[in-house]
Amino acid sequence: MSKQVLQFVMLFVGMLLAQVICNRICLFGVAVPLVFIYFIIRLPINLSVNWVMCLSFLLGLCVDIFGDTQGMNALAATILAAGRKPVSLLYFPREYDLGNPVPSIRSLGLSVYAKYMLTAVLLYCVAVFVIQAFSLRHIEITLLRILSSTLLTFLVLLGFDSIATTRREKRL
Amino acid sequence: MKNLLDFIIKYSSWFVFLFFAVMSCLLLFQSNPYQHSIYFTSANAVSSAVYGLFNNVTSYFHLRGINEDLQQRNAMLENEVVSLRNQINDYKMQMPDTNSVRPEYQNFDFVIAHVISNSISQPYNYITINRGRADGVLPEMGVVDQNGVVGIVNVVGEHSARIISLLNPNLRLSCKVKDSDFFGSLVWDCVSPQYAVLEELPRHVEFENGDTIITSGYSAVFPEGLIVGTIEGQMPTNDDNFYTLKIKLTTDFSRLSTVRAISNGMKEELDALEAADFGNGKKGGRK
Numbered sequence: 001m002s003k004q005v006l007q008f009v010m011l012f013v014g015m016l017l018a019q020v021i022c023n024r025i026c027l028f029g030v031a032v033p034l035v036f037i038y039f040i041i042r043l044p045i046n047l048s049v050n051w052v053m054c055l056s057f058l059l060g061l062c063v064d065i066f067g068d069t070q071g072m073n074a075l076a077a078t079i080l081a082a083g084r085k086p087v088s089l090l091y092f093p094r095e096y097d098l099g100n101p102v103p104s105i106r107s108l109g110l111s112v113y114a115k116y117m118l119t120a121v122l123l124y125c126v127a128v129f130v131i132q133a134f135s136l137r138h139i140e141i142t143l144l145r146i147l148s149s150t151l152l153t154f155l156v157l158l159g160f161d162s163i164a165t166t167r168r169e170k171r172l
Numbered sequence: 173m174k175n176l177l178d179f180i181i182k183y184s185s186w187f188v189f190l191f192f193a194v195m196s197c198l199l200l201f202q203s204n205p206y207q208h209s210i211y212f213t214s215a216n217a218v219s220s221a222v223y224g225l226f227n228n229v230t231s232y233f234h235l236r237g238i239n240e241d242l243q244q245r246n247a248m249l250e251n252e253v254v255s256l257r258n259q260i261n262d263y264k265m266q267m268p269d270t271n272s273v274r275p276e277y278q279n280f281d282f283v284i285a286h287v288i289s290n291s292i293s294q295p296y297n298y299i300t301i302n303r304g305r306a307d308g309v310l311p312e313m314g315v316v317d318q319n320g321v322v323g324i325v326n327v328v329g330e331h332s333a334r335i336i337s338l339l340n341p342n343l344r345l346s347c348k349v350k351d352s353d354f355f356g357s358l359v360w361d362c363v364s365p366q367y368a369v370l371e372e373l374p375r376h377v378e379f380e381n382g383d384t385i386i387t388s389g390y391s392a393v394f395p396e397g398l399i400v401g402t403i404e405g406q407m408p409t410n411d412d413n414f415y416t417l418k419i420k421l422t423t424d425f426s427r428l429s430t431v432r433a434i435s436n437g438m439k440e441e442l443d444a445l446e447a448a449d450f451g452n453g454k455k456g457g458r459k
Binding site: 017048053060061065069071075078133 | 184185188189192193195196197198199200202211212213214216219222223226289290291292293294295296297298300334362363364365
């Protein structure tokens with residue numbers, strides 16, 4: 001158990017640093033990779049919602065501090081944390097075996113995991129760009145940002161996953 | 173009492189959610205950009221240290237471009253020195269007392285700093301530099317780089333500071349068309365990091381596309397005559413008395429590296445005068 005806690009602490013710090021680097025990326029002026037939500041997606045599914053929200057808020061706040069976005073990511077991450085359970089209920093099989101509660105390709109299969117991840121990423125991108133757009137008039141740019149960022153983030157996160165799985169397979 | 177506790181435990185996740193949502197909204201809607209606490213900005217000790225580390229690696233990538241910019245700027249300044257020298261010589265011939273020919277920038281001093289974090293993709297962009305209070309950087313100092321105006325310092329730490337970028341609608345800059353005295357207000361419209369909008373320029377000002385836009389010097393933040401951009405064209409406007417112009421910014425915000433913070437020796441005096449004139453009710457005015 002403590003090994004898993006340590007892993008998630010490292011994931012927390014790793015995702016924060018990855019996001020700090022990714023803050024500099026902005027493809028075609030619209031697509032931003034919001035990679036740090038990988039941490040929220042990967043939290044064990046049987047962890048209490050309160051814990052998920054605390055950790056998500058904390059991570060979002062750290063990202064805000066580094067990116068000077070003043071609570072935007074903290075709010076969106078809290079929304080994602082609250083919405084994670086309903087999203088998982090959409091796709092996860094009823095008889096889901098809690099032997100391995102961490103959502104991953106191995107425990108869920110590629111199609112369920114990809115659908116779960118895509119929905120979570122979309123939820124987050126909608127939240128964060130709508131919060132940003134509160135003071136913006138350009139609705140079409142906001143929509144473009146949501147769609148392109150969702151796609152980019154989803155692809156990058158699948159890439160993360162493939163790295164994580166190959167390492168585990170090598171170890172086996 | 174037991175029922176209340178049961179209720180709170182049953183719906184605890186809603187309370188936690190509301191708590192965090194309210195917390196982040198408080199952060200989000202602190203309206204005045206000058207009131208942000210240092211701990212919640214990128215100018216705090218931890219994040220500026222991390223950014224400093226990254227910057228040690230990445231700062232080499234832009235050197236070629238920066239070098240070219242500096243060469244051009246250098247050539248321009250050399251030309252200017254030659255022409256000014258000629259002018260002073262002319263004045264000297266006309267009048268023996270040259271004390272009346274004073275340089276305009278004598279009250280301004282510069283602090284050189286490196287940009288360690290910079291964003292251009294957000295609607296409200298900020299820049300972090302690696303110089304702070306210990307190096308003489310103070311809030312509301314103007315910041316320029318070799319190409320033009322960059323922004324205004326807003327939060328200052330011991331060895332780092334956060335700048336409101338010109339690419340931030342909270343910043344309005346008083347500007348004028350070079351060689352005229354009519355001024356307008358430059359603000360970013362959240363569209364492209366290369367362009368900004370000059371508003372409230374009177375209708376009777378004569379200008380052509382490509383004319384240079386410079387700071388007006390009507391505040392203590394920037395001295396008069398710093399280059400901001402060039403006129404790209406007119407934009408549609410609802411007001412018949414004023415032009416709205418699209419301005420191409422000369423500063424390339426995607427590759428900022430070394431910037432200068434301008435400290436004004438007379439700022440305190442000017443601020444005291446303004447406060448005496450208008451009282452304290454003139455917040456959010458022109459910078």
